[in-house]
Amino acid sequence: MKKSHVNLTDDHREELKAIRSKGTSLARTFKRATALLELDKGQTYVAAAAISNLSNISLSKLSKRYGAEGLACLYDNPRPGRPIKITAKQRDQITVLACESSPEGSSQWSLRLLADKAVELGYCDSISHSQVGEILKKENKTSPG
Secondary structure (H helix, E strand, C coil), X not given: XXXXXXXXXXXXXXXXXXXXXXXXXXXHHHHHHHXXXXXXXCCCHHHHHXXXXXXXXXXXXXXXXXXXXXXXXXXXXXXXXXXXXXXXXXXXHHHHHHHCCCCCCCCCCCHHHHHHHHHHCCCCCCCCHHHHHHHHHHCCCCCCC
């Protein structure tokens, strides 16, 4: 007799089949749904891993997460990412600065000049020239220099 790694409810089984039938889910969500359905059929980790293209360890973790969280195990938890250091107000100040006339001795603003001037004027503590370029690109302005 095969060991049942996951026991899906009828509602969960139908929802997983619906996820697999739609082509709009992420690849990892599709793989996890496939793996849960295969484990529910009584497949071994090795067989389910071959079908779903996941490792045995991932399948083990997935089945444990399903037991604890239900179908929320299909989706990744949000990741915090890097905190934003430049605020919208600071971005606006840098954009306005780029639109002003260039400093004496320069025919136009360079990204490095803009970064140095933004720090000098106290718009921010520090900013790189590449960040200035990204700000101007996002604001749909022609990037100087």
